[in-house]
Amino acid sequence: MSDAATTDPAARRREAGEFLRSRRERLTPSDVGLPNGFRRRTPGLRREEVAMLASVGTAWYTWLEQGRDVRPSNEVLSALADALRLDPTERRHLFVLHDRPTPGRCIAGEERVDEQLRRTLDSLTGQPAFVLGRRWDVLAWNRAAEVVYGPYGRLEGDERNALHMVFADPNHRRLLVDWEVVARASLAMFRADCARYAGDPDFERLVARLTSLSPEFARWWPQREVARPLTGQKRIDHPTAGRMLFEYSSFGVGDPPDMKLIVFTPLDEEDTAQRLDRLLRDQPL
Structure with missing residues:
Protein backbone atom coordinates (compact mmCIF):
# COMPACT_ATOMS: atom_id res chain seq x y z
CA MET A 1 0.00 0.00 0.00
CA HIS A 98 3.46 9.05 -7.93
CA ASP A 99 1.42 6.75 -5.66
CA ARG A 100 4.43 4.62 -4.89
CA PRO A 101 5.56 3.23 -1.52
CA THR A 102 8.73 4.96 -0.41
CA PRO A 103 11.52 2.37 -0.47
CA GLY A 104 13.55 1.94 2.66
CA ARG A 105 17.03 3.37 2.42
CA CYS A 106 19.80 2.41 4.78
CA ILE A 107 21.32 5.68 5.93
CA ALA A 108 25.05 5.37 6.35
CA GLY A 109 26.90 6.96 9.18
CA GLU A 110 26.43 7.45 12.89
CA GLU A 111 22.92 7.85 14.27
CA ARG A 112 22.42 10.89 16.46
CA VAL A 113 19.78 11.73 19.05
CA ASP A 114 19.07 15.45 18.94
CA GLU A 115 18.85 17.64 22.03
CA GLN A 116 15.08 18.01 21.77
CA LEU A 117 14.61 14.25 22.01
CA ARG A 118 17.09 14.03 24.88
CA ARG A 119 15.11 16.67 26.77
CA THR A 120 11.96 14.63 26.17
CA LEU A 121 13.69 11.57 27.64
CA ASP A 122 14.87 13.48 30.69
CA SER A 123 11.39 14.93 31.29
CA LEU A 124 9.96 11.41 31.71
CA THR A 125 11.19 11.17 35.29
CA GLY A 126 8.65 8.53 36.35
CA GLN A 127 8.72 6.47 33.15
CA PRO A 128 11.67 4.39 31.95
CA ALA A 129 12.34 5.37 28.34
CA PHE A 130 15.06 4.90 25.75
CA VAL A 131 15.71 5.47 22.06
CA LEU A 132 16.50 2.58 19.73
CA GLY A 133 18.36 3.03 16.45
CA ARG A 134 17.58 1.30 13.18
CA ARG A 135 19.45 -1.84 14.35
CA TRP A 136 17.89 -1.61 17.83
CA ASP A 137 21.05 -0.22 19.38
CA VAL A 138 20.20 1.75 22.54
CA LEU A 139 21.22 5.29 21.58
CA ALA A 140 19.96 7.25 24.57
CA TRP A 141 18.07 6.59 27.80
CA ASN A 142 16.76 8.34 30.88
CA ARG A 143 17.60 7.73 34.52
CA ALA A 144 14.48 5.64 35.17
CA ALA A 145 15.49 3.25 32.37
CA GLU A 146 19.01 3.06 33.79
CA VAL A 147 17.86 2.04 37.27
CA VAL A 148 15.35 -0.53 35.98
CA TYR A 149 17.08 -2.02 32.92
CA GLY A 150 20.64 -0.64 32.99
CA PRO A 151 23.51 -0.24 33.23
CA TYR A 152 23.57 1.01 29.63
CA GLY A 153 26.56 3.23 30.27
CA ARG A 154 28.81 0.24 30.98
CA LEU A 155 27.81 -1.65 27.84
CA GLU A 156 29.76 -1.31 24.60
CA GLY A 157 29.25 -2.22 20.95
CA ASP A 158 26.75 -5.00 20.30
CA GLU A 159 26.18 -5.42 24.04
CA ARG A 160 24.21 -2.14 24.06
CA ASN A 161 21.65 -3.57 21.66
CA ALA A 162 18.11 -4.36 22.77
CA LEU A 163 17.96 -7.72 21.00
CA HIS A 164 21.41 -8.68 22.31
CA MET A 165 20.29 -7.82 25.84
CA VAL A 166 17.18 -10.01 25.54
CA PHE A 167 18.98 -13.06 24.12
CA ALA A 168 22.59 -12.85 25.29
CA ASP A 169 22.70 -10.83 28.53
CA PRO A 170 21.90 -13.17 31.47
CA ASN A 171 21.27 -10.29 33.87
CA HIS A 172 18.73 -8.70 31.55
CA ARG A 173 17.14 -12.06 30.83
CA ARG A 174 16.57 -12.62 34.55
CA LEU A 175 14.63 -9.34 34.72
CA LEU A 176 11.99 -10.56 32.27
CA VAL A 177 9.33 -12.65 33.99
CA ASP A 178 7.81 -13.71 30.65
CA TRP A 179 11.12 -14.07 28.87
CA GLU A 180 10.05 -16.39 26.05
CA VAL A 181 7.01 -14.30 25.14
CA VAL A 182 9.10 -11.11 25.12
CA ALA A 183 11.95 -12.75 23.22
CA ARG A 184 9.76 -14.22 20.48
CA ALA A 185 7.86 -10.95 19.99
CA SER A 186 11.08 -8.95 19.95
CA LEU A 187 12.62 -11.28 17.38
CA ALA A 188 9.59 -11.00 15.08
CA MET A 189 9.52 -7.20 15.28
CA PHE A 190 13.26 -6.99 14.69
CA ARG A 191 13.03 -9.19 11.59
CA ALA A 192 10.31 -6.95 10.18
CA ASP A 193 12.50 -3.89 10.80
CA CYS A 194 15.69 -5.35 9.38
CA ALA A 195 14.07 -6.35 6.06
CA ARG A 196 14.82 -2.81 4.90
CA TYR A 197 18.52 -3.42 5.50
CA ALA A 198 18.96 -6.88 3.98
CA GLY A 199 22.65 -7.51 3.42
CA ASP A 200 23.82 -4.74 5.75
CA PRO A 201 27.03 -6.03 7.39
CA ASP A 202 26.18 -4.57 10.81
CA PHE A 203 22.86 -6.42 10.88
CA GLU A 204 24.47 -9.62 9.62
CA ARG A 205 27.19 -9.43 12.26
CA LEU A 206 24.60 -9.03 15.02
CA VAL A 207 22.53 -11.97 13.74
CA ALA A 208 25.65 -14.16 13.46
CA ARG A 209 26.71 -13.25 16.99
CA LEU A 210 23.31 -13.95 18.49
CA THR A 211 23.09 -17.23 16.58
CA SER A 212 26.33 -18.32 18.21
CA LEU A 213 25.47 -17.05 21.70
CA SER A 214 21.80 -18.05 22.05
CA PRO A 215 20.37 -21.49 21.25
CA GLU A 216 16.87 -20.00 21.26
CA PHE A 217 17.82 -17.31 18.76
CA ALA A 218 19.50 -19.91 16.53
CA ARG A 219 16.34 -22.02 16.62
CA TRP A 220 13.77 -19.24 16.14
CA TRP A 221 15.51 -16.95 13.64
CA PRO A 222 15.13 -19.37 10.67
CA GLN A 223 11.36 -19.52 11.31
CA ARG A 224 11.10 -16.02 9.79
CA GLU A 225 8.25 -14.81 11.98
CA VAL A 226 7.46 -11.10 11.57
CA ALA A 227 5.35 -8.68 13.60
CA ARG A 228 4.55 -4.99 13.67
CA PRO A 229 5.61 -2.86 16.65
CA LEU A 230 3.36 -3.76 19.54
CA THR A 231 2.07 -2.13 22.68
CA GLY A 232 1.49 -4.24 25.73
CA GLN A 233 2.66 -5.04 29.22
CA LYS A 234 6.02 -6.20 30.52
CA ARG A 235 6.58 -7.83 33.89
CA ILE A 236 9.92 -7.20 35.57
CA ASP A 237 11.47 -9.04 38.50
CA HIS A 238 14.04 -6.50 39.67
CA PRO A 239 16.82 -7.83 41.96
CA THR A 240 16.25 -5.10 44.58
CA ALA A 241 12.80 -3.60 43.87
CA GLY A 242 11.01 -6.89 43.21
CA ARG A 243 8.08 -7.41 40.84
CA MET A 244 6.98 -4.47 38.69
CA LEU A 245 4.46 -4.19 35.84
CA PHE A 246 4.85 -1.67 33.01
CA GLU A 247 2.79 -0.78 29.98
CA TYR A 248 5.04 -0.04 27.01
CA SER A 249 4.57 1.94 23.81
CA SER A 250 6.77 2.51 20.76
CA PHE A 251 6.89 5.77 18.78
CA GLY A 252 8.75 6.34 15.54
CA VAL A 253 11.03 9.38 15.61
CA GLY A 254 13.26 11.01 13.02
CA ASP A 255 12.79 11.54 9.29
CA PRO A 256 12.42 8.86 8.12
CA PRO A 257 11.45 7.34 11.48
CA ASP A 258 14.27 4.79 11.72
CA MET A 259 14.60 5.47 15.44
CA LYS A 260 12.05 4.48 18.07
CA LEU A 261 11.20 6.05 21.40
CA ILE A 262 10.20 3.27 23.81
CA VAL A 263 8.30 4.39 26.91
CA PHE A 264 7.36 2.22 29.91
CA THR A 265 4.51 3.52 32.07
CA PRO A 266 4.23 2.00 35.60
CA LEU A 267 0.85 0.38 36.31
CA ASP A 268 -0.98 0.16 39.63
CA GLU A 269 -0.42 -3.57 39.97
CA GLU A 270 2.57 -4.68 42.07
CA ASP A 271 2.84 -1.11 43.47
CA THR A 272 5.06 -0.43 40.48
CA ALA A 273 5.12 3.37 40.75
CA GLN A 274 6.10 3.22 44.42
CA ARG A 275 8.80 0.62 43.77
CA LEU A 276 10.19 2.74 40.93
CA ASP A 277 10.19 5.82 43.18
CA ARG A 278 12.22 3.94 45.79
CA LEU A 279 14.68 2.78 43.16
CA LEU A 280 15.17 6.32 41.93
CA ARG A 281 15.70 7.59 45.47
CA ASP A 282 18.09 4.82 46.49
CA GLN A 283 20.24 4.79 43.33
CA PRO A 284 22.96 7.48 43.29
CA LEU A 285 22.82 10.04 40.49
Missing part, protein backbone atom coordinates in the same frame (compact mmCIF):
# COMPACT_ATOMS: atom_id res chain seq x y z
CA SER A 2 1.32 3.43 -0.88
CA ASP A 3 1.17 6.62 1.17
CA ALA A 4 -0.84 8.50 -1.43
CA ALA A 5 -4.58 8.97 -1.78
CA THR A 6 -6.22 7.38 -4.80
CA THR A 7 -8.37 10.37 -5.83
CA ASP A 8 -7.61 12.34 -9.02
CA PRO A 9 -4.37 10.70 -10.18
CA ALA A 10 -4.10 13.19 -13.07
CA ALA A 11 -3.91 16.11 -10.65
CA ARG A 12 -1.28 14.27 -8.63
CA ARG A 13 0.78 13.61 -11.77
CA ARG A 14 0.61 17.29 -12.69
CA GLU A 15 1.77 18.24 -9.22
CA ALA A 16 4.59 15.68 -9.48
CA GLY A 17 5.69 17.19 -12.79
CA GLU A 18 5.74 20.69 -11.32
CA PHE A 19 7.68 19.41 -8.34
CA LEU A 20 10.30 17.82 -10.59
CA ARG A 21 10.58 21.02 -12.61
CA SER A 22 11.04 23.12 -9.47
CA ARG A 23 13.80 20.82 -8.19
CA ARG A 24 15.50 20.82 -11.60
CA GLU A 25 15.46 24.63 -11.82
CA ARG A 26 17.12 25.12 -8.46
CA LEU A 27 20.24 23.19 -9.50
CA THR A 28 23.20 24.38 -11.54
CA PRO A 29 25.38 22.13 -13.70
CA SER A 30 28.24 22.52 -11.24
CA ASP A 31 25.98 21.18 -8.45
CA VAL A 32 25.84 17.82 -10.23
CA GLY A 33 29.35 17.74 -11.70
CA LEU A 34 28.51 19.00 -15.19
CA PRO A 35 30.24 21.84 -17.07
CA ASN A 36 28.35 25.13 -17.17
CA GLY A 37 28.74 25.42 -20.95
CA PHE A 38 27.11 28.24 -22.82
CA ARG A 39 24.88 30.93 -21.35
CA ARG A 40 21.47 29.54 -20.38
CA ARG A 41 18.14 31.11 -21.16
CA THR A 42 16.34 29.31 -18.33
CA PRO A 43 17.41 28.67 -14.73
CA GLY A 44 18.76 25.37 -13.52
CA LEU A 45 19.48 22.15 -15.34
CA ARG A 46 18.08 21.30 -18.75
CA ARG A 47 15.70 18.38 -19.04
CA GLU A 48 18.19 16.43 -21.13
CA GLU A 49 20.79 16.84 -18.38
CA VAL A 50 18.45 15.39 -15.75
CA ALA A 51 17.55 12.56 -18.13
CA MET A 52 21.22 11.80 -18.68
CA LEU A 53 21.98 11.81 -14.96
CA ALA A 54 19.06 9.47 -14.25
CA SER A 55 19.74 7.25 -17.30
CA VAL A 56 16.30 7.77 -18.83
CA GLY A 57 15.19 9.14 -22.20
CA THR A 58 14.82 12.89 -22.61
CA ALA A 59 11.39 12.59 -24.23
CA TRP A 60 10.21 10.26 -21.46
CA TYR A 61 11.44 12.65 -18.76
CA THR A 62 9.72 15.55 -20.54
CA TRP A 63 6.45 13.61 -20.50
CA LEU A 64 6.95 13.04 -16.77
CA GLU A 65 7.32 16.77 -16.12
CA GLN A 66 4.26 17.38 -18.28
CA GLY A 67 2.21 15.12 -16.03
CA ARG A 68 1.53 12.43 -18.60
CA ASP A 69 0.57 8.94 -17.47
CA VAL A 70 3.99 7.28 -17.92
CA ARG A 71 4.12 5.47 -14.53
CA PRO A 72 7.78 5.45 -13.47
CA SER A 73 9.08 2.50 -11.49
CA ASN A 74 10.52 2.78 -7.99
CA GLU A 75 14.00 2.39 -9.48
CA VAL A 76 13.46 5.29 -11.89
CA LEU A 77 12.05 7.51 -9.14
CA SER A 78 15.07 6.71 -6.98
CA ALA A 79 17.38 7.57 -9.89
CA LEU A 80 15.58 10.89 -10.44
CA ALA A 81 15.71 11.66 -6.72
CA ASP A 82 19.46 11.05 -6.74
CA ALA A 83 19.96 13.09 -9.93
CA LEU A 84 18.02 16.04 -8.46
CA ARG A 85 19.76 15.79 -5.07
CA LEU A 86 16.49 15.39 -3.18
CA ASP A 87 16.65 15.23 0.59
CA PRO A 88 14.70 12.47 2.44
CA THR A 89 11.56 14.58 2.79
CA GLU A 90 11.58 15.58 -0.89
CA ARG A 91 12.26 11.99 -1.93
CA ARG A 92 9.28 10.71 0.03
CA HIS A 93 7.12 13.48 -1.43
CA LEU A 94 8.08 12.45 -4.97
CA PHE A 95 7.11 8.84 -4.28
CA VAL A 96 3.81 9.83 -2.66
CA LEU A 97 2.88 12.02 -5.63
Whole structure:
Protein backbone atom coordinates (compact mmCIF):
# COMPACT_ATOMS: atom_id res chain seq x y z
CA MET A 1 0.00 0.00 0.00
CA SER A 2 1.32 3.43 -0.88
CA ASP A 3 1.17 6.62 1.17
CA ALA A 4 -0.84 8.50 -1.43
CA ALA A 5 -4.58 8.97 -1.78
CA THR A 6 -6.22 7.38 -4.80
CA THR A 7 -8.37 10.37 -5.83
CA ASP A 8 -7.61 12.34 -9.02
CA PRO A 9 -4.37 10.70 -10.18
CA ALA A 10 -4.10 13.19 -13.07
CA ALA A 11 -3.91 16.11 -10.65
CA ARG A 12 -1.28 14.27 -8.63
CA ARG A 13 0.78 13.61 -11.77
CA ARG A 14 0.61 17.29 -12.69
CA GLU A 15 1.77 18.24 -9.22
CA ALA A 16 4.59 15.68 -9.48
CA GLY A 17 5.69 17.19 -12.79
CA GLU A 18 5.74 20.69 -11.32
CA PHE A 19 7.68 19.41 -8.34
CA LEU A 20 10.30 17.82 -10.59
CA ARG A 21 10.58 21.02 -12.61
CA SER A 22 11.04 23.12 -9.47
CA ARG A 23 13.80 20.82 -8.19
CA ARG A 24 15.50 20.82 -11.60
CA GLU A 25 15.46 24.63 -11.82
CA ARG A 26 17.12 25.12 -8.46
CA LEU A 27 20.24 23.19 -9.50
CA THR A 28 23.20 24.38 -11.54
CA PRO A 29 25.38 22.13 -13.70
CA SER A 30 28.24 22.52 -11.24
CA ASP A 31 25.98 21.18 -8.45
CA VAL A 32 25.84 17.82 -10.23
CA GLY A 33 29.35 17.74 -11.70
CA LEU A 34 28.51 19.00 -15.19
CA PRO A 35 30.24 21.84 -17.07
CA ASN A 36 28.35 25.13 -17.17
CA GLY A 37 28.74 25.42 -20.95
CA PHE A 38 27.11 28.24 -22.82
CA ARG A 39 24.88 30.93 -21.35
CA ARG A 40 21.47 29.54 -20.38
CA ARG A 41 18.14 31.11 -21.16
CA THR A 42 16.34 29.31 -18.33
CA PRO A 43 17.41 28.67 -14.73
CA GLY A 44 18.76 25.37 -13.52
CA LEU A 45 19.48 22.15 -15.34
CA ARG A 46 18.08 21.30 -18.75
CA ARG A 47 15.70 18.38 -19.04
CA GLU A 48 18.19 16.43 -21.13
CA GLU A 49 20.79 16.84 -18.38
CA VAL A 50 18.45 15.39 -15.75
CA ALA A 51 17.55 12.56 -18.13
CA MET A 52 21.22 11.80 -18.68
CA LEU A 53 21.98 11.81 -14.96
CA ALA A 54 19.06 9.47 -14.25
CA SER A 55 19.74 7.25 -17.30
CA VAL A 56 16.30 7.77 -18.83
CA GLY A 57 15.19 9.14 -22.20
CA THR A 58 14.82 12.89 -22.61
CA ALA A 59 11.39 12.59 -24.23
CA TRP A 60 10.21 10.26 -21.46
CA TYR A 61 11.44 12.65 -18.76
CA THR A 62 9.72 15.55 -20.54
CA TRP A 63 6.45 13.61 -20.50
CA LEU A 64 6.95 13.04 -16.77
CA GLU A 65 7.32 16.77 -16.12
CA GLN A 66 4.26 17.38 -18.28
CA GLY A 67 2.21 15.12 -16.03
CA ARG A 68 1.53 12.43 -18.60
CA ASP A 69 0.57 8.94 -17.47
CA VAL A 70 3.99 7.28 -17.92
CA ARG A 71 4.12 5.47 -14.53
CA PRO A 72 7.78 5.45 -13.47
CA SER A 73 9.08 2.50 -11.49
CA ASN A 74 10.52 2.78 -7.99
CA GLU A 75 14.00 2.39 -9.48
CA VAL A 76 13.46 5.29 -11.89
CA LEU A 77 12.05 7.51 -9.14
CA SER A 78 15.07 6.71 -6.98
CA ALA A 79 17.38 7.57 -9.89
CA LEU A 80 15.58 10.89 -10.44
CA ALA A 81 15.71 11.66 -6.72
CA ASP A 82 19.46 11.05 -6.74
CA ALA A 83 19.96 13.09 -9.93
CA LEU A 84 18.02 16.04 -8.46
CA ARG A 85 19.76 15.79 -5.07
CA LEU A 86 16.49 15.39 -3.18
CA ASP A 87 16.65 15.23 0.59
CA PRO A 88 14.70 12.47 2.44
CA THR A 89 11.56 14.58 2.79
CA GLU A 90 11.58 15.58 -0.89
CA ARG A 91 12.26 11.99 -1.93
CA ARG A 92 9.28 10.71 0.03
CA HIS A 93 7.12 13.48 -1.43
CA LEU A 94 8.08 12.45 -4.97
CA PHE A 95 7.11 8.84 -4.28
CA VAL A 96 3.81 9.83 -2.66
CA LEU A 97 2.88 12.02 -5.63
CA HIS A 98 3.46 9.05 -7.93
CA ASP A 99 1.42 6.75 -5.66
CA ARG A 100 4.43 4.62 -4.89
CA PRO A 101 5.56 3.23 -1.52
CA THR A 102 8.73 4.96 -0.41
CA PRO A 103 11.52 2.37 -0.47
CA GLY A 104 13.55 1.94 2.66
CA ARG A 105 17.03 3.37 2.42
CA CYS A 106 19.80 2.41 4.78
CA ILE A 107 21.32 5.68 5.93
CA ALA A 108 25.05 5.37 6.35
CA GLY A 109 26.90 6.96 9.18
CA GLU A 110 26.43 7.45 12.89
CA GLU A 111 22.92 7.85 14.27
CA ARG A 112 22.42 10.89 16.46
CA VAL A 113 19.78 11.73 19.05
CA ASP A 114 19.07 15.45 18.94
CA GLU A 115 18.85 17.64 22.03
CA GLN A 116 15.08 18.01 21.77
CA LEU A 117 14.61 14.25 22.01
CA ARG A 118 17.09 14.03 24.88
CA ARG A 119 15.11 16.67 26.77
CA THR A 120 11.96 14.63 26.17
CA LEU A 121 13.69 11.57 27.64
CA ASP A 122 14.87 13.48 30.69
CA SER A 123 11.39 14.93 31.29
CA LEU A 124 9.96 11.41 31.71
CA THR A 125 11.19 11.17 35.29
CA GLY A 126 8.65 8.53 36.35
CA GLN A 127 8.72 6.47 33.15
CA PRO A 128 11.67 4.39 31.95
CA ALA A 129 12.34 5.37 28.34
CA PHE A 130 15.06 4.90 25.75
CA VAL A 131 15.71 5.47 22.06
CA LEU A 132 16.50 2.58 19.73
CA GLY A 133 18.36 3.03 16.45
CA ARG A 134 17.58 1.30 13.18
CA ARG A 135 19.45 -1.84 14.35
CA TRP A 136 17.89 -1.61 17.83
CA ASP A 137 21.05 -0.22 19.38
CA VAL A 138 20.20 1.75 22.54
CA LEU A 139 21.22 5.29 21.58
CA ALA A 140 19.96 7.25 24.57
CA TRP A 141 18.07 6.59 27.80
CA ASN A 142 16.76 8.34 30.88
CA ARG A 143 17.60 7.73 34.52
CA ALA A 144 14.48 5.64 35.17
CA ALA A 145 15.49 3.25 32.37
CA GLU A 146 19.01 3.06 33.79
CA VAL A 147 17.86 2.04 37.27
CA VAL A 148 15.35 -0.53 35.98
CA TYR A 149 17.08 -2.02 32.92
CA GLY A 150 20.64 -0.64 32.99
CA PRO A 151 23.51 -0.24 33.23
CA TYR A 152 23.57 1.01 29.63
CA GLY A 153 26.56 3.23 30.27
CA ARG A 154 28.81 0.24 30.98
CA LEU A 155 27.81 -1.65 27.84
CA GLU A 156 29.76 -1.31 24.60
CA GLY A 157 29.25 -2.22 20.95
CA ASP A 158 26.75 -5.00 20.30
CA GLU A 159 26.18 -5.42 24.04
CA ARG A 160 24.21 -2.14 24.06
CA ASN A 161 21.65 -3.57 21.66
CA ALA A 162 18.11 -4.36 22.77
CA LEU A 163 17.96 -7.72 21.00
CA HIS A 164 21.41 -8.68 22.31
CA MET A 165 20.29 -7.82 25.84
CA VAL A 166 17.18 -10.01 25.54
CA PHE A 167 18.98 -13.06 24.12
CA ALA A 168 22.59 -12.85 25.29
CA ASP A 169 22.70 -10.83 28.53
CA PRO A 170 21.90 -13.17 31.47
CA ASN A 171 21.27 -10.29 33.87
CA HIS A 172 18.73 -8.70 31.55
CA ARG A 173 17.14 -12.06 30.83
CA ARG A 174 16.57 -12.62 34.55
CA LEU A 175 14.63 -9.34 34.72
CA LEU A 176 11.99 -10.56 32.27
CA VAL A 177 9.33 -12.65 33.99
CA ASP A 178 7.81 -13.71 30.65
CA TRP A 179 11.12 -14.07 28.87
CA GLU A 180 10.05 -16.39 26.05
CA VAL A 181 7.01 -14.30 25.14
CA VAL A 182 9.10 -11.11 25.12
CA ALA A 183 11.95 -12.75 23.22
CA ARG A 184 9.76 -14.22 20.48
CA ALA A 185 7.86 -10.95 19.99
CA SER A 186 11.08 -8.95 19.95
CA LEU A 187 12.62 -11.28 17.38
CA ALA A 188 9.59 -11.00 15.08
CA MET A 189 9.52 -7.20 15.28
CA PHE A 190 13.26 -6.99 14.69
CA ARG A 191 13.03 -9.19 11.59
CA ALA A 192 10.31 -6.95 10.18
CA ASP A 193 12.50 -3.89 10.80
CA CYS A 194 15.69 -5.35 9.38
CA ALA A 195 14.07 -6.35 6.06
CA ARG A 196 14.82 -2.81 4.90
CA TYR A 197 18.52 -3.42 5.50
CA ALA A 198 18.96 -6.88 3.98
CA GLY A 199 22.65 -7.51 3.42
CA ASP A 200 23.82 -4.74 5.75
CA PRO A 201 27.03 -6.03 7.39
CA ASP A 202 26.18 -4.57 10.81
CA PHE A 203 22.86 -6.42 10.88
CA GLU A 204 24.47 -9.62 9.62
CA ARG A 205 27.19 -9.43 12.26
CA LEU A 206 24.60 -9.03 15.02
CA VAL A 207 22.53 -11.97 13.74
CA ALA A 208 25.65 -14.16 13.46
CA ARG A 209 26.71 -13.25 16.99
CA LEU A 210 23.31 -13.95 18.49
CA THR A 211 23.09 -17.23 16.58
CA SER A 212 26.33 -18.32 18.21
CA LEU A 213 25.47 -17.05 21.70
CA SER A 214 21.80 -18.05 22.05
CA PRO A 215 20.37 -21.49 21.25
CA GLU A 216 16.87 -20.00 21.26
CA PHE A 217 17.82 -17.31 18.76
CA ALA A 218 19.50 -19.91 16.53
CA ARG A 219 16.34 -22.02 16.62
CA TRP A 220 13.77 -19.24 16.14
CA TRP A 221 15.51 -16.95 13.64
CA PRO A 222 15.13 -19.37 10.67
CA GLN A 223 11.36 -19.52 11.31
CA ARG A 224 11.10 -16.02 9.79
CA GLU A 225 8.25 -14.81 11.98
CA VAL A 226 7.46 -11.10 11.57
CA ALA A 227 5.35 -8.68 13.60
CA ARG A 228 4.55 -4.99 13.67
CA PRO A 229 5.61 -2.86 16.65
CA LEU A 230 3.36 -3.76 19.54
CA THR A 231 2.07 -2.13 22.68
CA GLY A 232 1.49 -4.24 25.73
CA GLN A 233 2.66 -5.04 29.22
CA LYS A 234 6.02 -6.20 30.52
CA ARG A 235 6.58 -7.83 33.89
CA ILE A 236 9.92 -7.20 35.57
CA ASP A 237 11.47 -9.04 38.50
CA HIS A 238 14.04 -6.50 39.67
CA PRO A 239 16.82 -7.83 41.96
CA THR A 240 16.25 -5.10 44.58
CA ALA A 241 12.80 -3.60 43.87
CA GLY A 242 11.01 -6.89 43.21
CA ARG A 243 8.08 -7.41 40.84
CA MET A 244 6.98 -4.47 38.69
CA LEU A 245 4.46 -4.19 35.84
CA PHE A 246 4.85 -1.67 33.01
CA GLU A 247 2.79 -0.78 29.98
CA TYR A 248 5.04 -0.04 27.01
CA SER A 249 4.57 1.94 23.81
CA SER A 250 6.77 2.51 20.76
CA PHE A 251 6.89 5.77 18.78
CA GLY A 252 8.75 6.34 15.54
CA VAL A 253 11.03 9.38 15.61
CA GLY A 254 13.26 11.01 13.02
CA ASP A 255 12.79 11.54 9.29
CA PRO A 256 12.42 8.86 8.12
CA PRO A 257 11.45 7.34 11.48
CA ASP A 258 14.27 4.79 11.72
CA MET A 259 14.60 5.47 15.44
CA LYS A 260 12.05 4.48 18.07
CA LEU A 261 11.20 6.05 21.40
CA ILE A 262 10.20 3.27 23.81
CA VAL A 263 8.30 4.39 26.91
CA PHE A 264 7.36 2.22 29.91
CA THR A 265 4.51 3.52 32.07
CA PRO A 266 4.23 2.00 35.60
CA LEU A 267 0.85 0.38 36.31
CA ASP A 268 -0.98 0.16 39.63
CA GLU A 269 -0.42 -3.57 39.97
CA GLU A 270 2.57 -4.68 42.07
CA ASP A 271 2.84 -1.11 43.47
CA THR A 272 5.06 -0.43 40.48
CA ALA A 273 5.12 3.37 40.75
CA GLN A 274 6.10 3.22 44.42
CA ARG A 275 8.80 0.62 43.77
CA LEU A 276 10.19 2.74 40.93
CA ASP A 277 10.19 5.82 43.18
CA ARG A 278 12.22 3.94 45.79
CA LEU A 279 14.68 2.78 43.16
CA LEU A 280 15.17 6.32 41.93
CA ARG A 281 15.70 7.59 45.47
CA ASP A 282 18.09 4.82 46.49
CA GLN A 283 20.24 4.79 43.33
CA PRO A 284 22.96 7.48 43.29
CA LEU A 285 22.82 10.04 40.49
